[in-house]
Amino acid sequence: MDAFVTRRPQKRKTSDDFAVESHEESTDIKLAILASLHPDIEQEMLLDILLAHDGDVQATSNTLKSPSTPRSVKKTANNRIAGQTSLRAFAIDPSSGEPSPKKPKILSKKGQTLHLYDPQDISEHTPCTIIHNFLPAHEANELLSELLEESKTFQKASFKLFDNIVSSPHTSGFYVGSQKELQEQKDDYHYNGGRISDVRTLTPKLEAVRGRVQETVNSAIEEHIRTHHGGQKPRHQPSEPWCANAAFVNCYNGPQESVGWHTDQLTYLGPRPTIASLSLGVTREFRLRRISSFLPSSKSDNPDPNLQGQVSLPLPHNSLLIMHSTTQEEWKHSVSPSPTLTPHPVSGNIRINITYRHYRSAFHPKYTPKCHCGVPGVLRVVTNDTKQANGERERKENRGRYFYMCHAGNVPDPTKKKCRWFLWGDFDQDGNPRGLNMANQSKPG
Ligand SMILES: O=C(O)CCC(=O)C(=O)O
Ligand SMILES: [Fe+2]
Known part of the structure; x- marks a missing residue:
């Protein structure tokens, strides 16, 4: 399970905070919500009707439900509804009132949220690729219905870490491909120092979609390396094909269910993992912010203030x-509570999210270094946010290095003696552990 739990209650947003955010909700987001509610209606039509309703999403949606509303369906060659493309076409040049071909310079400023919807903008300003209308509409709805049923038996991740009971602010279920993997998960895998007792095999529809996700992700990885890394994959990124052999399914039932800022745990995925996240049901905002030590630095090594804000992506059905x-390794992500939601026709206020992951064989728990407590360690990377490193200079020198530590090291409990077990991770170019019998090192002090 990912490190998404919070031990202290999060500072609740006030209704004023929400009012401001809601006021700032951009046309892109409103269009994203409308597109997910009315996938058969062209973007131009959605925008026209939205403008006619002064930007009121609910009123626009009500009008669109009327059978008398024209919908001008756009079909592609293979007769599928055309996918969402760029919203650039809707950018109006304020001086001429004409659609502007110019791309505005968009940067996330400190303390501000940059809302992005256009796949090209998302590709340019985040480390992600988005594909709208991924599955044929009927298949997406069937998968959603199946998982809504499954989610009735999901639990909040909740476990004991020393004296702290922690629990996630949403429910989830964990799925693997076979009975053998299921048994291994129960017997050998550790998450936050505990085990997951409720492991399930992929449902028929999750299984049916997995191959398509895999194919799409492997092509997207190649494309991303070409367009963002000059054709050279980042160091430690695996070169083996990405395989969707595990899936966490999250259920957010209503606007207050959420997931706090976190990074996904690397222990069984290894360094530089790719994760594919399929959203179904009501649209929620997915936020990303760079971990400060990975912000691009200016000449004086000061982070660029224009790139310090968070980015928010609406994830429609x-x-x-x-x-x-x-x-x-370089960003954190979250799904924040939402002031209001526009209900989805199938799921109402519920959002289902599937994160397909590649559990790599080189990171099977039999290879995970064990701490002095006898529990497999957790794999982490040194960032500015990493409190375990000794002092500022060491943090800088070691930034980006991997290490294993005891799960207990996360718990600042003055009454308990901290477990100081610590081991640098040593990985080759493809992120495979170099020599799986690494000798344990104890951190001095
Ligand atoms: O619901 C989402 O979009 C994100 C879920 C997530 O971050 C996780 O499962 O680790
Ligand atoms: Fe996550």
Whole structure:
């Protein structure tokens, strides 16, 4: 399970905070919501009707439900509804009132949220690829219905870490491909120092979609390396094909259910993992912010203030978000509580999210270094946010290095003696552990 739990209650947003955010909700987001509610209606039509209703999403949606509303369906060659493309076409040049071909310079400023919807903007400003309308509409709805049924038996991740009971602010279920993998999960895998007792095999529809996700992700990885890394994959990113052999399914039942800022745990995925996230049901905002030590630095090594804000992506029904290999180590992500939601026709206020993951064989728990407590360690990367490193200079020198530590090291409990077990991870170019019998090192002090 990912490190998404919070031990202290999060500072609740006030209704004023929400009012401001809601006021700032951009046309892109409103269009994203409308597109997910009315996938058969062209973007131009959605925008026209939205403008006619002064930007009121609910009123626009009500009008669109009327059978007398024209819908001008756009079909592609293979007769599928055309996918969402760029919203650039809707950018109006304020001086001429004409659609502007110019792309505005968009940067996330400190303390501000940059809302992005256009796949090209998302590709340019985040480490992710988004594909709207990923599955044929009927298949997405069937998968949603199946998982809504499954989610009735999901639990909040909740476990004891020393004296702290922690629990996630949403429910989830964990799925693997076979009975053998299921048994291994129960016997050998550790999450936050505990085990997951409720492991399930992929449902027929999750299984049916997995091959398509895999194919799309492997192509997107190649494309991303070509367009963002000059054709050279980042160091430690695996070169083996990405395989969707595990899936966490999250259920957010209503606007207050959420997931706090976190990075996904690397222990069984290895360094620089790719994660594919398919959203179904009501649209929610997915937020990303760079971990400060990975902000691009100016000449004086000061982070660029224009790139310090967070980015918010609305994830509409049937969108596939691919988090590429720099996401987990250099960014944090969250799904924030939402002031209001526009209900989805099938799921109402519920959002289902499937994160397909590649559990790599080189990171099977039999290879995970064990701490002095006898529990497999947790794999992490040194960032500015990493409190375990000794002092500022060491943090800088070691930034980006991997290490294993005891799960207990996360718990600042003055009454308990901290477990100081610590081991540098040593990985080759493809992120495979170099020599699986690494000798344990104890951190001095
Ligand atoms: O619901 C989402 O979009 C994100 C879920 C997530 O971050 C996780 O499962 O680790
Ligand atoms: Fe996550």
